[in-house]
Amino acid sequence: MPKKVVIIGGGFAGVNLAKKLAGNESFDITLVDKNNYNFFPPLLYQVATGYLETSNITYPFRKLFRGKKNFMFRLGELEEVLPQQKQVILSTGTVNYDYLVFATGCETNYFGMDNVAKHAIPMKTVADALQMRNTLLERLEEASRSTDPVERKKLLTVVVAGGGPTGVEISGMFAEMKRTILAKDYPELKGADGEIHLVDGLKSVLAPMSEKSQQYTYDTLTKMGVKVKLNVMVKDFVNDTVHFADGSTIEAKNLIWAAGVTAMTFKGMPEEAYGKGKRLQVDEFNKVKGLEDIYAIGDTCIQLTDPGFPQGHPQLAQVALQQGDNVGKNMIRVEENQFPKAFSYVDKGTMAIIGRNKAVADLPKPKLFFSGFIAWAMWLFIHLISLINSGNRIKTLYNWMIAYFTKDQSLRMIVRPASKKL
Amino acid sequence: MPKKVVIIGGGFAGVNLAKKLAGNESFDITLVDKNNYNFFPPLLYQVATGYLETSNITYPFRKLFRGKKNFMFRLGELEEVLPQQKQVILSTGTVNYDYLVFATGCETNYFGMDNVAKHAIPMKTVADALQMRNTLLERLEEASRSTDPVERKKLLTVVVAGGGPTGVEISGMFAEMKRTILAKDYPELKGADGEIHLVDGLKSVLAPMSEKSQQYTYDTLTKMGVKVKLNVMVKDFVNDTVHFADGSTIEAKNLIWAAGVTAMTFKGMPEEAYGKGKRLQVDEFNKVKGLEDIYAIGDTCIQLTDPGFPQGHPQLAQVALQQGDNVGKNMIRVEENQFPKAFSYVDKGTMAIIGRNKAVADLPKPKLFFSGFIAWAMWLFIHLISLINSGNRIKTLYNWMIAYFTKDQSLRMIVRPASKKL
Incomplete structure (x- = not known):
């Protein structure tokens, strides 16, 4: 009997694992996702700014795995895990597993700030990117009708929170669009003064990168007209005003939230399995602590066994891809009565x-x-x-x-x- | 002083008129549309079926008229006309006009059937096409999870109401997709028996075309597996069942409504200006009956002065394009102290x-x-x-x-x- 592998989430990690096992008769794969397509998060910001179409960075799972007889796709969200029964309850039915793999990624973290959660624009999913595009386009239209210069400035001012790659990329894009497109296509806005702010709580942008990269990025963004504000945390977003912890404020209708992510918890999973940032704690084989036959890969897990990464790996595409790959290979190794290999990240x-x-x-x-x-x-x-x-x-x-x-x-x-x- | 021309609606007629006047200093054009883009209705069905992307058949008005100094775009919906004051009230503010042009097209006509209006899928706008695509894809997913063959058949059965080009095109497309894609990408549906029905109240499909075209289309669709049902009117759509006037029924979750359109009425316009199908009655210059300086072009108007078309022109792209063009030319002629020319449709x-x-x-x-x-x-x-x-x-x-x-x-x-x- 083939082993039933149920993978929750079809991002980098989940798809890479499924690819490893697809076509291998020792396994029956069920890939579960709340969307019917895989997408490429690094280019989401280009969808949000109108440079790429959704279809350029998405692809239907069923087409991706077409012809693989041991592959099944199931549209649905995970609602509960029953480790005793080896079952998962989805929004669309119940599925049995021999191996369960969490590849559920992360979601936007608003750090408990209700107003930010309500009114800021997140940048984590395709749905977010499309909403950002629509919202910003509507605000441009509104600004071009507005006769009140104060209101107009608020409509045209964008605060990007989070100086990681997404924040840097999107504020750079806005700076270029402002220069090349706005004047041409919105003649009504000639002379209107919207601003682009990039803010971060740390002392530099692109925190995990080299100092040279940080400095080059800071200088370049500043030269492009982006106002970079560091060492400052967003505290609230009310009445079209972004409030910072140091008491300063920026008046803006548009707050783009790329300032943090968090993993998700699921009903049925023991509390002690979760570590920092709600990430599932896994061993060197990505098996979840204290559970049999349940694995976690990618952004949603934290692995403290890799000597090079005593605090766990960064939540990056490369880690997710490599973990998906390694878990897949290990499943095959075990089937072939070989020993699994510990995960080791190649940066x-x-x-x-x-x-x-x-x-x-x-x-x-x-x-x-x-x-x-x-x-x-x-x-x-x-x-x-x-x-x-x-x-x-x-x-x-x-x-x-x-x-x-x-x-x-x-x-x-x-x-x-x-x-x-x- | 340039004449202020306000065009309501940026379809074939409205855009063609705006193109005629764009760059001509005798006019200031304001194009009003509830969308910020023009779209190409003849290919909507390909967006709905996943062959084309929205962006292939749409284009932003601001980009289309970029650099034309006498062109303004205004996002908004027409709420009221004040002919005395020569003003229109939009959802986004008030605009003055010297010439007002209705190029408002048509909307889906459900002929007063509430259940059809509520549950059928229309095919008139980009938003409709995207909703159709999403809905049908979700129903395929639902069917592929279903274990009840009766339920599954209902999910997979599509009734297309309306044997015009849209109905013919979309049912033909479904027939091909069923044959080429379904089996490959939805292995769970092997052997499931959804049906494709095309129904119309008239005695043939493509009613305004030649008998040869009608016969070829009927034969081809039938050969492709579409069940064509003629001389029959939809009466109701309840509990996943399409009811026809002759008492027959088809069980289906999916009713696609391409069976009729109607023009729209607007507050402030005199009732006697409207003719058959709520179309604005216009003279040979497309001026609305009984009103000064108000014109109507395209699907939303009816013109009984063209000798070749005593019942009015068909509601086709060609008519809209040619009327937009003629009204534009006439406005220029009048500015240049020439006589306007009567519209004459070239089929x-x-x-x-x-x-x-x-x-x-x-x-x-x-x-x-x-x-x-x-x-x-x-x-x-x-x-x-x-x-x-x-x-x-x-x-x-x-x-x-x-x-x-x-x-x-x-x-x-x-x-x-x-x-x-x-």
Whole structure:
């Protein structure tokens, strides 16, 4: 009898694990996701800003695993785990497992600030990105009708909270759009003075990167017109005003929240399995502490056994991909009566894009730092080849080329599916 | 002083009129639309079925008229007309006009059937198309989880009401998808028996086309597995059952409503201005009956002065385009102290696509009928060149080529913007 492997979540980690086991007759895979598609989070911000279409960075699971006879897709959300019965209860039914794998990722963390949770724009899912695009486009329209300069400035001012790659990338993008597109397509806004702020609680942007990268990014953003505000925490967001812990404020309608993530807890899982940031504590084989046959991979787990990473791995795509891969290989090894291998993370470097011809990249071995055009070309190339299939690569490349040569984007339609209850 | 021309609606008619006047210093144009983009209705059904992306058939008005100094875009809906004050009240403010032009098109007509209005899927707007795509994809997922064959059949059965081009095109598309995609991507549905029905109240499909076209279409659809039911009117849609006037029924969860449209009435317009189907009655210059300086063009108007069309023109893209053009030219003529010219419709023919290598086309002069591959190639070519700009043409061509050679589509993501109130 093939082993029933149920994977909850089809992000980097979950899909990589499923790919490892797909076609292997020793396993029956069920991939569960609340969406029917995989998506590529590193380019979400380009969907949010109208440079890429949703379809460039998404792909249906069923098509991805087409023809794999041991693969099943199940649309649904995890509601409860019954470890005794080896069952999961989904919003769409109950499924049995031999191995259960959490690849559930993270969600936006508002750190308990209700007003921020209510009114800030998150940047974690495709739905978030589309809502950001629609909201910002509507605020541009509103600003172009407004005759009150104070109101107009608030509508046009964006505060990006969180100086990680997403925050840097999106504020850089806004700075370029302001310069190249706003004046051309919104003649009503000539002379209107919206601002772009990037704020972070730490003492530098891109905290986990090298000092050189941080400095280059800070200088570049500042030169592009982004007001970077460091060492300051958002405390509240009321009446179109962002309040900071140091008492300062910025008047803005638009607060983009890229300031933190948290893993999620699930009913039926023992409390002691969860560690820092609600991440599931796993051993060197990604098995969840104290449980049999339950694994966790990617952002949702924390592994304290890798000697190079005593505080756990960073929550990065590379870790998720490699853990998915390793858990898959281990499952096959065990089936073949071999010993599983402990996970060991290979750091391939980190990078962030700031704007046109501007990016930073840190490579670990040999320790190298790149910036400017060369880092930018590396960033584009690596993100392009990391897309899930050639169709998405071609369409993304096309959109990037048009954007590069025209200094423009065209995906500026405020589109929503009809909300009729059918 | 330039004349203030306010155009309500940016479809074929409204955009063509705006293009005529854009750049002409005798006019200040304000284009009002409830969307910030123009779209191409003939290809909506391909968005609904996942062959094209929204962005292939839409384009932002601001980009379309970029650089035209006498052009303004205003996002908003028309709420009231004040002909005495020469003002329109929009959902987003009040605008003055010298000339007001209704180019408001039509909306779905449910003929007073509440249950149909509530539960059927319309096919008139981009929002409708996206909702159809999401809904049908969710029902496929639901069917693939279902263990009850009766329930499953209902989930997989689609009734398309309306045998016009949209109904024919969409039922043909479903028939092909059922054959090429369903078995590959939904292995759970092997042997499940959903049906595709196309129903119409008239005695043939594609009523305004030639008998040859009608017969070819009927035969082709039937061969493709579509059950065509004619001479029958939908009466109700309750408990997953479509009820017809002749007492017959079809059990189905999916009723697609492409069976009729109606123009809309607006507050402030005199009742006697409206004719059949709520269409505004206009003279040979498209001026609304009994009103000064108010015009109506496209689907929303009815003109009884064209000798070739004593019952008014058909509600087709060609009529809308030509009326927009003529009204624009007449406004310029009047400014230049020339006489305006009466509108006269030039029929360039009608066509409909049924499926892969299958279409019909009627040309009026010389009277010719084409079917099969040649009509299909004509249809593709004409629809491709009719798209609004080269970017959309390239992307559409790319998606069509992929679809043609792979017999597949990939735009199968259930995507919705987040619905958080910001």
